[in-house]
Amino acid sequence: MADVGEVLMSVLSTIRVPRPGDRVHKDECALSFSSTESEGGMYVCMNTFLGFGSQYVERHHARTGQRAYLHITRTRKAQKEDDTNSGSGDPPKKKPTRLAIGMEGGFDVEQDLYDEDVKVVVLPDRQEVTLDDLATMPEVVRERVSLSMAGLMSADSVSHTLQVQQWDGEVRQESRHAADLKQLDNGLKIPPSGWRCEVCDLQENLWMNLTDGKVLCGRRYFDGSGGNNHALLHFQQMGFPLAVKLGTITPDGADVYSYDEDDMVLDPKLPEHLSHFGIDMMTMEKTERTMTELEIAVNQRVGEWEVIQESGTTLRPLSGPGLTGMKNLGNSCYLNSVMQVLFTVPDFQTKYVSNIDRIYDEAPSDPTQDFKTQVAKLGYGLLSGEYSKPAPDPGDENSTAEPREDQVGIAPRMFKALVGRGHPEFSTNRQQDAQEFLLHFINMVERNCRSGANPSEAFRFLVEERIVCQQSQKAKYTQRVDYILQLPVPMDQATNTEELQEAERRREEAESTSEPVPTVRAQIPFTSCLAALSEPEILTDFWSSAVQGKTTATKTTRFASFPDHLVIQIKKFTFGLDWVPKKLDVSIDVPDTLDLSALLGTGQQPGEELLPEVAPPPLMTPDVEVKGILGFHGNEEDDSLYSPLLSPVLDDSTVSQLCEMGFPLEACRKAVYYTGNTGIDAAMNWVMGHMDDPDFSAPLVLPGCSSAPGSTPTESLSEEHLATIVSMGFSRDQATKALRATSNVLERAVDWIFSHLDDLESMDVSEGGRSAAESEGSREPPPGPRVRDGPGKYELFAFISHMGTSTMCGHYVCHIKKDQQWVIFNDQKVCASEKPPKDLGYLYFYRRVTE
Numbered sequence: 001m002a003d004v005g006e007v008l009m010s011v012l013s014t015i016r017v018p019r020p021g022d023r024v025h026k027d028e029c030a031l032s033f034s035s036t037e038s039e040g041g042m043y044v045c046m047n048t049f050l051g052f053g054s055q056y057v058e059r060h061h062a063r064t065g066q067r068a069y070l071h072i073t074r075t076r077k078a079q080k081e082d083d084t085n086s087g088s089g090d091p092p093k094k095k096p097t098r099l100a101i102g103m104e105g106g107f108d109v110e111q112d113l114y115d116e117d118v119k120v121v122v123l124p125d126r127q128e129v130t131l132d133d134l135a136t137m138p139e140v141v142r143e144r145v146s147l148s149m150a151g152l153m154s155a156d157s158v159s160h161t162l163q164v165q166q167w168d169g170e171v172r173q174e175s176r177h178a179a180d181l182k183q184l185d186n187g188l189k190i191p192p193s194g195w196r197c198e199v200c201d202l203q204e205n206l207w208m209n210l211t212d213g214k215v216l217c218g219r220r221y222f223d224g225s226g227g228n229n230h231a232l233l234h235f236q237q238m239g240f241p242l243a244v245k246l247g248t249i250t251p252d253g254a255d256v257y258s259y260d261e262d263d264m265v266l267d268p269k270l271p272e273h274l275s276h277f278g279i280d281m282m283t284m285e286k287t288e289r290t291m292t293e294l295e296i297a298v299n300q301r302v303g304e305w306e307v308i309q310e311s312g313t314t315l316r317p318l319s320g321p322g323l324t325g326m327k328n329l330g331n332s333c334y335l336n337s338v339m340q341v342l343f344t345v346p347d348f349q350t351k352y353v354s355n356i357d358r359i360y361d362e363a364p365s366d367p368t369q370d371f372k373t374q375v376a377k378l379g380y381g382l383l384s385g386e387y388s389k390p391a392p393d394p395g396d397e398n399s400t401a402e403p404r405e406d407q408v409g410i411a412p413r414m415f416k417a418l419v420g421r422g423h424p425e426f427s428t429n430r431q432q433d434a435q436e437f438l439l440h441f442i443n444m445v446e447r448n449c450r451s452g453a454n455p456s457e458a459f460r461f462l463v464e465e466r467i468v469c470q471q472s473q474k475a476k477y478t479q480r481v482d483y484i485l486q487l488p489v490p491m492d493q494a495t496n497t498e499e500l501q502e503a504e505r506r507r508e509e510a511e512s513t514s515e516p517v518p519t520v521r522a523q524i525p526f527t528s529c530l531a532a533l534s535e536p537e538i539l540t541d542f543w544s545s546a547v548q549g550k551t552t553a554t555k556t557t558r559f560a561s562f563p564d565h566l567v568i569q570i571k572k573f574t575f576g577l578d579w580v581p582k583k584l585d586v587s588i589d590v591p592d593t594l595d596l597s598a599l600l601g602t603g604q605q606p607g608e609e610l611l612p613e614v615a616p617p618p619l620m621t622p623d624v625e626v627k628g629i630l631g632f633h634g635n636e637e638d639d640s641l642y643s644p645l646l647s648p649v650l651d652d653s654t655v656s657q658l659c660e661m662g663f664p665l666e667a668c669r670k671a672v673y674y675t676g677n678t679g680i681d682a683a684m685n686w687v688m689g690h691m692d693d694p695d696f697s698a699p700l701v702l703p704g705c706s707s708a709p710g711s712t713p714t715e716s717l718s719e720e721h722l723a724t725i726v727s728m729g730f731s732r733d734q735a736t737k738a739l740r741a742t743s744n745v746l747e748r749a750v751d752w753i754f755s756h757l758d759d760l761e762s763m764d765v766s767e768g769g770r771s772a773a774e775s776e777g778s779r780e781p782p783p784g785p786r787v788r789d790g791p792g793k794y795e796l797f798a799f800i801s802h803m804g805t806s807t808m809c810g811h812y813v814c815h816i817k818k819d820q821q822w823v824i825f826n827d828q829k830v831c832a833s834e835k836p837p838k839d840l841g842y843l844y845f846y847r848r849v850t851e
Contacts, residue, residue: 004127005137008145011067011122015046015144018151022049023368025414026072027157029053030367031360033381033410037114041073043121046148050368061123064365070152071121071128074114118153120145175258175265177241181210181273188213189278193287195246199230206247207231207257210267211240213277218245235259242267249274249284309803309813310824315831317407318823321385325409325828333827334434335416337814338441340825341798341845343379344816345565347455352376353383371448374415381410388830409828419444431809434800435484435569435843442483459483459567460787462560464601467539469553469611472546476611477604479560481787482692484567484843485533489574489584493528496520521587529570529588533557534599541675541682545614550676558601561789566594568844573806583805587839590799594846596792651677663687664697673700698748721746725753794846802842812842 018024026044027035034053036042043057044050046068052060057069120129131149134142190213195206197217205218205227216234217227231243242265245255258265267273271281322344326336342348352359352375359376360367367373381387389408419441420426426440445456460483467476494500503520534556542553572584604610650672657680658668667687675682690696717739724746725735730753742748797817804810813826815836822833 004122004129004133005141007122007127008068008120008129008137008141012141012144014066015068015148016049017144017147018049018155022155024049024152024155024157025051025368026070026152026155027051028411028414029056030414031056031059031363031373031377033377033387035411036072036074036116037076041071041117043069043071044152045069046120046152048366049152050366058123059360067123069121069123070149071119072153073117075117076114118149120149172264172266175242175256175261175267177258177260178265178267178269181242181267181269183210183273183276184212186212190215190246192279192284197227197230200228202227204247205245207243207245208277209234209238209240210242210244210256210273212238215246232259242273244270244274247287249279249281250286251282251284254281309811309826310831310833310835310837315824315829315834317390318830318832319385319388319390319407321388322383322818323823323830324382324385324388325407325825325830326382327409327411328827329411329413329416330429331431332412332416332429333812334432334437335412335419336827337800337812337825338434338438339378339412339415340382340814341800341816342438342441343382344798344818344845345455345458345847347453347458347564348379349383351449351453351455353379356380368414369418371418371444374418375445378410378412378415381412407828407830431804433573434802434812438567438843439483454786456483457786457788458565459563461563461566462787464558464560464603465555466558466601467542467553467555467611469542469544469546469551471551472544472609472611474544474546474609474611475604480693484569486569486571486692487529488532488571489524489586489588490528490532491522491524491584491586493532494522494524494586496523519585521585524586524588526589526591530599541678545612548614559596559599559792560601561787562596562600562792562848564788564790564848566596566794566846566848568846570842570844572802572842583802588841590796590838590841590844592796592838593849594794594796596794600792654680654683658683658687666699667697669700695748698742699745717744718746721749725749790848791851793849793851795849796838796844797847798845799836799838799841800843800845801837801840 024044026042026049029035029042029052030050032053032055034040034042034055038053040054042051042053045052045060045064045066047066048064050060052069061067118131120134121127122129129145134145137145190208195208195215196203197206198215200217202217206215207218208215209231214231214234216231217229218231219227219229235241235243239260241258241260243257243259244267245257248255254270256265256267256270257263274281326332326340328336343353352372356376356379359372363373364370387408387410417427420428423440425432426437442456442459446454449456460481462479463482465478465480467478468474469476499520500522503518536554536556539553539555541550543549544551544553568590570586570588570590572586574582574584650669654672654677655665655668658671659665661684663671667690668683671683671686671690675686717736721739721744722732722735725738726732730738734753735749738749738753739746742752798814800812800814802810802812813824815822815824815833815838817823822836824831824833824836
């Protein structure tokens with residue numbers, strides 16, 4: 001074996017010193033969930049800065065020829081037992097005092113201390129070079145290797161940079177209104193105590209508006225407690241943005257809320273603003289709980305949280321293949337729950353886990369950025385059982401102790417960073433909607449499965465919509481692809497109405513005494529939810545091509561196919577009358593088995609006439625005469641096909657109001673257009689009814705315009721768009737077809753092409769570059785996406801539950817049926833479920849029952 005110094009000299013040219021901006025992966029293996037604390041430690045390539053566990057470093061060396069690796073191992077130090085321990089080996093849990101994760105005073109804080117060992121390893125003979133060895137080597141070797149080692153050790157790892165371990169719910173931004181806040185000189189002085197709401201005389205949860213000094217009660221909480229919304233109503237009427245919570249004012253600050261920014265904020269001029277109304281901040285004392293303290297109390301309150309997490313019972317920890325927990329990376333429970341369920345589906349197991357060796361062999365030079373590789377890594381980590389081990393407890397050396405509920409598990413930092421990259425929400429550490437993430441991930445699977453099996457087909461189904469014009473009795477049938485069945489919650493169908501009314505009466509009586517009132521949930525039959533979905537919807541502003549005008553129509557929705565796996569979303573999250581999001585606190589008797597055969601669509605009925613395929617006229621002001629463009633589409637004798645030069649006249653104020661609610665601009669324009677400028681309520685109803693449309697945010701295309709779908713002439717196609725799609729591996733003919741089908745809009749064309757892969761791959765392209773179908777003048781519409789079909793009978797195998805007041809906060813857990821036993825997956829805790837709360841779920845997953 002050659003001298004180690006000579007070996008280092010031979011590979012010196014490949015050893016790099018990290019520079020600012022270099023991605024250093026030293027905390028997580030690119031192909032597994034090994035870390036510096038795992039057995040064998042981590043090997044960081046000193047050229048590419050990719051990290052590998054001991055089982056994969058040889059693979060990287062063989063594929064790339066790289067030889068020098070920095071070997072990092074960390075060993076947890078033994079911790080002395082605290083004198084205040086309860087005797088169980090665990091220190092007593094401190095009550096949370098801060099709305100944070102991973103910070104002192106926050107939830108589940110654990111600070112681990114480690115011993116670290118670092119050395120250079122040269123493959124293939126695994127020759128080791130320690131810092132002491134390096135000191136005896138030539139200066140040129142010593143300097144380069146030392147700088148590289150120091151740079152790697154001091155650099156922030158990618159996982160640390162992209163996935164911050166701490167989440168602090170108390171970090172607040174300075175309000176944009178604070179610096180120039182206008183305060184009225186109305187002579188009003190606020191006393192230091194004895195406050196009451198000026199509208200309802202409530203004596204708690206009071207807020208003083210910093211513009212006019214009005215003292216009003218705060219919002220009503222989801223459980224009926226809190227205030228009566230009078231401070232919010234005052235803002236809506238007057239527009240005065242900032243309010244301070246009375247009772248929280250101390251010399252150190254106070255709770256300040258910005259209604260305009262819809263968040264707790266900082267007011268650097270708070271002493272001055274309070275002094276305007278006679279309040280000396282330096283003499284005030286705290287008499288009310290802050291909003292942070294209230295939120296912590298809600299998060300600890302017995303109720304939905306306790307029931308869903310089964311906190312009242314002693315749960316038996318489980319481990320083994322398919323029973324691996326996932327670490328919470330700071331509000332990543334939505335991701336954990338969705339991925340646990342997806343890798344219970346055979347299609348995802350087969351696509352990514354059964355083929356993991358081939359996927360790894362075909363991975364690009366940087367596997368951390370490859371979707372297929374990272375999904376396969378996650379799937380193997382969940383199913384293999386390699387990481388399904390109890391979390392170490394250095395304070396408990398008793399080997400006979402009961403196993404801990406939480407596991408070592410896996411931390412999907414690399415996966416989360418990849419699937420969230422570029423997304424305005426999933427790239428953050430904020431809580432998200434599990435349903436939205438499920439659709440986001442399915443969309444990524446669709447885009448990355450250009451060839452071979454597509455596991456998302458397991459959920460894909462066709463929906464049939466039948467619209468009947470009530471004046472002509474003619475019908476229109478359309479089909480669309482969907483992945484989730486959304487069930488409405490008909491609150492008027494509650495079976496415990498009297499109990500709910502009594503609970504509301506007791507809440508009103510308890511408002512003055514602040515006594516707690518037991519939570520009573522509305523009991524909604526599942527059959528009522530299905531009935532609400534299947535009953536006809538009345539369309540009052542439907543443009544009928546049969547009568548050439550607006551009339552009333554009915555719309556019924558049915559299945560056109562039944563998927564192998566059916567996802568049902570209970571639409572618990574809705575909007576109140578003031579458009580403020582709220583969650584319905586309901587209990588629904590979701591069945592273990594389901595037969596949806598009665599909801600299968602039948603298509604056009606014998607003797608039924610269809611509505612003519614004529615587009616509605618463009619919306620114009622009455623005094624505008626619309627003229628066709630002769631010589632382009634029509635002629636002097638027949639100018640019926642025209643392309644108006646004038647844009648539709650839209651109500652800008654309604655469009656702006658919708659945009660301010662967070663909806664895409666083009667969707668807002670379409671909402672106003674298709675509701676005929678009839679106001680915000682009609683436009684909002686259109687938005688809520690079309691949010692799931694695939695072209696919801698696509699540009700508004702006027703009927704009769706040359707940019708209508710499918711009518712884009714070849715000459716008008718963008719060469720730049722064609723080149724972009726061709727660079728993705730498609731032929732020019734396929735790119736042309738995609739752009740024609742989507743009005744020459746690149747983003748829509750890319751989405752279209754990935755959803756029509758089977759159709760495109762079957763195109764017979766001639767030597768001239770045009771398909772045989774086109775050469776024969778065919779203009780048949782492309783066939784729809786591939787869907788599986790079968791009986792509509794299902795059995796429940798998983799459900800995801802949400803705890804909290806909205807999708808933007810709270811916590812998710814999932815329950816999965818494994819070998820006829822329900823298992824609860826609560827991040828790192830994996831246990832046998834004693835009382836699965838099937839009535840409180842948010843997303844339900846069914847698999848087809850085959851007879």
